[in-house]
Amino acid sequence: MQKVVLATGNPGKVRELAALLAxxxxxxxxxxxxxxxxxxxxxxxxxENAILKARHAAQVTGLPAIADDSGLAVDALxxxxxxxxxxxxxxxxxxxQNLDKLLDAMQAVPAGQRGARFHCVLVYLRHAADPTPLVFHGSWAGEITTTSAAAAASVTIRSSTCRRCSAPPPS
Incomplete structure (x- = not known):
C-alpha cells in the first residue's frame, strides 16, 4: 500500500478521501x-492554492501528496x-457567519441573477518537485437562495473535498 499525505488536518476529509481511494x-x-x-x-x-498545499506537504514529508481547494463563486459578486x-x-x-455575510451581500440581487458555482480542485503530486501535477477540477452550478435556512441546507461555503474521483492517481 502506497502512503500518500493529505494536505489537511480535517479528519472528515481524511476519512472521506481514504474511503474513496481505498x-x-x-x-x-x-x-x-x-x-x-x-x-x-x-x-x-x-x-494555485491546492498546488501550494500539496507541494508543501510533499516537501516536508518526502511522500506523494494530495490537496484540495474549493469555494463558492457568485456571479453577482x-x-x-x-x-x-x-x-x-x-x-x-x-x-x-460566512453564510450570513453572503446573504447580506446578495440582499438586493433579484431572482434570476443569483447564479453561483461551487468549485473543487484536487491536486496530486508524485513528489515535491513534480513538474506535472495531476489537477482535477469539478464545479456545480446553482443559485443562492434568499433565506439562511434554505441556503444552509443547499450551500456550505467552507472547503470540502470533491465527492467523486473517476480514476486513481498514477504512481
Missing part, C-alpha cells in the same frame, strides 16, 4: 499526523467569495 492501494495520512503545519495559501486561484470562501467573514469566521 480500492487503489493508497494509505491516506493527514499531514497533521506527520507533524506538518498548514501551508500559507498565497495563490490567487483554487488551482464578481466571483466572490472564491478562494476566500472559508474566511469570507473573517479569518476565524464560522460557517454561519
Amino acid at each position: 480500492d487503489f492501494g493508497l494509505d491516506i495520512v493527514a499531514q497533521t499526523e506527520l507533524g506538518v503545519e498548514s501551508a500559507e495559501e498565497t495563490g490567487l486561484t483554487f488551482i 464578481g466571483g466572490a467569495p472564491g478562494i476566500y470562501s472559508a474566511r469570507y467573514a473573517g479569518e476565524d469566521a464560522s460557517d454561519q
Whole structure:
C-alpha cells in the first residue's frame, strides 16, 4: 500500500478521501499526523492554492501528496467569495457567519441573477518537485437562495473535498 499525505488536518476529509481511494492501494495520512503545519495559501486561484498545499506537504514529508481547494463563486459578486470562501467573514469566521455575510451581500440581487458555482480542485503530486501535477477540477452550478435556512441546507461555503474521483492517481 502506497502512503500518500493529505494536505489537511480535517479528519472528515481524511476519512472521506481514504474511503474513496481505498480500492487503489493508497494509505491516506493527514499531514497533521506527520507533524506538518498548514501551508500559507498565497495563490490567487483554487488551482494555485491546492498546488501550494500539496507541494508543501510533499516537501516536508518526502511522500506523494494530495490537496484540495474549493469555494463558492457568485456571479453577482464578481466571483466572490472564491478562494476566500472559508474566511469570507473573517479569518476565524464560522460557517454561519460566512453564510450570513453572503446573504447580506446578495440582499438586493433579484431572482434570476443569483447564479453561483461551487468549485473543487484536487491536486496530486508524485513528489515535491513534480513538474506535472495531476489537477482535477469539478464545479456545480446553482443559485443562492434568499433565506439562511434554505441556503444552509443547499450551500456550505467552507472547503470540502470533491465527492467523486473517476480514476486513481498514477504512481
